[in-house]
Amino acid sequence: MRKSKRCLRIGTRGSDLALAQTEQVLQILRERWPHYTYEIVKIKTTGDKVRNLALPRIGGKGLFTKELEVALLEEKIDLAVHSLKDLPTELPEELCVGAVLPREHPGDVLISLTGAGLEDLPEGARIGTSSLRRQAQLKAARPDLNFVPLRGNVPTRLRKLEKGECEAVVLAWAGLRRLRLDLTGRMTLLPYQVCLPAVAQGAIGVEMRKEDRELRKMVEVLDDPTTRLEVTAERAFLRWLGGGCHVPIAALARVAGAEILLEGLVADPEGKRIVRGQESGSTAYPEEVGIRLAERLLREGAEELLRG
Structure with missing residues (x-):
């Protein structure tokens, strides 16, 4: 009698983007290892729970990853799928990044209802973003711009643009791509000389326990x-x-x-x-x-x- 394969529990945040990234991982694993079973485990992180403050004001590292790491350490999940830009550079000793998937374009895009580029926005235009990295670089290019704090998932941010709360928003191109959002005519790609991306932006990381040798060999198929x-x-x-x-x-x-x-x-x-x-x-x-x-x-x- 054939020994039954283990069920792999994959932890993720519950946003549409996080789930889309997890499905990308699952699709490859199912194709390569079809005899295993898979379960998605949704976990709320501190960054998901606290939505009324900008991230720098919340403080600390791992705002979108710590709870997933705790679940790994407590063996409640076997893998954690992250936007790698959210994962702290120093991991718990027992954990490692088992795989990094092929990267999407890492750049940022400016989205406006009219499709105006950065240089075409009106004087004093309001830009929706809570990222200090984006704000600093865009202020250097356009000191007249005003910035509106913007948290929440991608659809939420786009709705705020449509409601007129700002003239434009800045988002990662990779997130729009993975959500299959067609914003043709409304977005322009920001060149790197204007807005250099966040560390590891556009990359998906799969975190796991170092000691799980069986799983480490399995996830190698994901690594680029x-x-x-x-x-x-x-x-x-x-x-x-x-x-x-x-x-x-x-x-x-x-x-x-x-x-x-x-x-x-x-x-x-x-x-x-x-x-x-x-x-x-x-x-x-x-x-x-x-x-x-x-x-x-x-x-x-x-x-x-x-x-x-």
Whole structure:
């Protein structure tokens, strides 16, 4: 008699985007490992529960991931699916990122009812975003703009735009793509020189217990080596800076052959001072590239910005 396969419990937040990302993971696992059974476990995080405050005011790390990690540690779930940009760079000793899926375009998009780009928005236009990273960079490009705190899932943010609470909103392109939202004629992609993305933006990470060797072998099918290299460099940059959500930090790594190029920045919240630079190195040592860039920016003024 064939031994029955285990049921894999996959933890996720309950938003439409989080569930879409989890289904992406499930589809690959079901195709590769059809004899296993799978269960989605929805878990509310602190970031989901506290919606009336901007994220920097809530404080702490892991606002959208801590409860999922606790469930992993308590063996209530076997995998946790995250937007990797939400996952702290330092994990509990017992956990690891078992897989990083192929990355969507990591950039941000500006969405307005008229389709106006950043340079076409009226003087003093209200922009919906609670991200200090986005605010600082857009203020540097357009100091006249006003920013409206914007929390909630993607449909909620778009409804606030339609209600006239702001003239435009800024969202990650990857989220719109995964939700299959067609905003043709209403959105423009923000170039990286104007708005560098958050660390690991556009990437999905699958977190798990290190000791689960059976599962570690299974989730290897999900892992994309190029994306893994990119986010490893970016996360090393963020970890070395020691930054959280209180200071605007952005980074983007790109692999070209055997080389990895990393661009990053640290800014003051008003966008009046931005310390920005690049480093490159071998794909064999992505963390070293991230650390070198962090050290360079610290020497050039980022340390003062991080101290506030």
